[in-house]
Amino acid sequence: MARRSAGIRRDSAETRDRLLDSAALLLGERGTAFTLPDLARAAGISSATVYRHFADVQEVHREFYYRLIDELVGDLGKVSARARGRRRFDAICDRWAACAALWGRAATHIRSAEGFLARVHRADPPTSALYGILAPVIEELAEDGTIPAQDTDYAVLVWITMFDERVIVDLAESLRWPTKRIGRTLSASVLGALGHGGAPG
Amino acid sequence: MARRSAGIRRDSAETRDRLLDSAALLLGERGTAFTLPDLARAAGISSATVYRHFADVQEVHREFYYRLIDELVGDLGKVSARARGRRRFDAICDRWAACAALWGRAATHIRSAEGFLARVHRADPPTSALYGILAPVIEELAEDGTIPAQDTDYAVLVWITMFDERVIVDLAESLRWPTKRIGRTLSASVLGALGHGGAPG
Incomplete structure (x- = not known):
């Protein structure tokens, strides 16, 4: 029984992931103008199953966005763990631009x-997780003198x-x-905006 | 007859303006979650009249946004005509922050x-008008050496x-x-992002 329910849960998670993959494609192609039955058709899954996963299309949009931020936070976290200071900042910027090149159109x-x-400030989980990756990098850049000491909230x-x-x-x-x-130019612009004296890239 | 139609046109423009004022209040208070009958009630105008002005609520959102950009372009244009170089840039930034403080919540x-x-690039009228105010200011800052020569599109x-x-x-x-x-800090950040060497405000 335990094995069977674990299997059902896994199937269910896979279906949800497949639906969110299809939602990403639909968002990229035609924006938010699609319905739950459109999503069912695009994913090759019955409408009844789609309605078991999502109450309405707004929930699909929200879940798509949460998954995307989760993945971004995971990716940036890995890159961030490998370097320090300015190299860490640059590596995060490069990876961020690469990630957004993949799903950016859907996310707009x-x-x-x-x-x-x-x-x-109201501790929204995905936003706080992203802040938790970026804030220490800003503080490190201020400590090593790459940028002047400043308000971390504003800098992030x-x-x-x-x-x-x-x-x-x-x-x-x-x-x-x-x-x-894109990654290099935006990273130079951000450093410049935060008071780093170097020439932009 | 001519006088009478001019009067009708003026009444009609006034009604439209009043509807867009109410739309701005509704957007600021509850976002896009309102209908044309809600708008009619808020403006104290009959639903039939509202439907003569707007086909759907999306048209209200669009017209609200167009009017807002028109007003912003008018305001920034006036400020821009009065100064040159860095002072012109700062004056535009100050005015922009002041305008956005008024209608920003609705516009988000x-x-x-x-x-x-x-x-x-596709010559959308309100966006092009805004670009037309900002681009010459960027080019002037590059000419007088406040910022290095650079891609005007990126800078705008x-x-x-x-x-x-x-x-x-x-x-x-x-x-x-x-x-x-807000105006001062954002203007210093933009200048820094564009490669101006000064300390941020």
Whole structure:
């Protein structure tokens, strides 16, 4: 019995993941203008099953976004553990641009109207996890003198604002910049915005 | 007859303005979750009249946003005509923060998924008008040596990204910064991001 329920739970998690993969494709192609039956069709799963997983399409948008931030936090966390100081900052920026190049187009359609710091202050889990990766990097840059001592909340806000997925997609599609150039240029702009005296990249 | 139609047109424009004023209040209070009958009630105007002005609530959102950008472009244009160089840049930043402090909360609920440069490149009228105010200021700063010579499209993108209304509302509400401090700090961050060597404000 225990093995059977574990199997059912695993099937259920796999179905949910498959639905969120299809939601990502639909969001990238046509934005938020799709219904739960559209999602069922796109994933090749019955509508009845889709309704067991999601109450409405807004829940799909939210879950897609949460999974995406979870994956981003996981990716940035791994990169962050491997370096220190300026190299750590640059490695995070490079990886962030590479991640957003993959799912950025879908993500531009899902955006909280609530500010980043407002979500951090009310301890919203995905936002707080992202803040938890970025804030120590800012503090380290201030300690080693790369940037002047400053308000960590403001500095993290500048960082996430410049790495907005709409900005990254715009640079890739409107200016045809390769991902590496996007990461390097945005990282130089963020450092400049935070008072680093070096020339921009 | 001619006088009578001009009067009708004026009444109609006044009704539309009044509806958009009410839409701004509703957006600020409860986001996009309102219907055309809700808007009619809030404005004290019959539903039939509202339906003569707008096909659906999405059209209300769009018109609200267009009017807002029109007003912003008018305001920034006036400020821009009065100064040159760094003082012109600072005056625009101050005014922008002051404008966004008024309507920012409502505007955070309305946001194009399409990038700023993508809209400029397809000559979207409100976006192009805003670009038309900001681009010459960037070019002037590069000419007088305040910032290094650089890609104007990228520089304007950095500027509008940092002056995102969600950022301005977040700084006002989460960090309780006064409008003047928001304008000054964001303007110093934008200059720093564009390679100006000075210390941030």
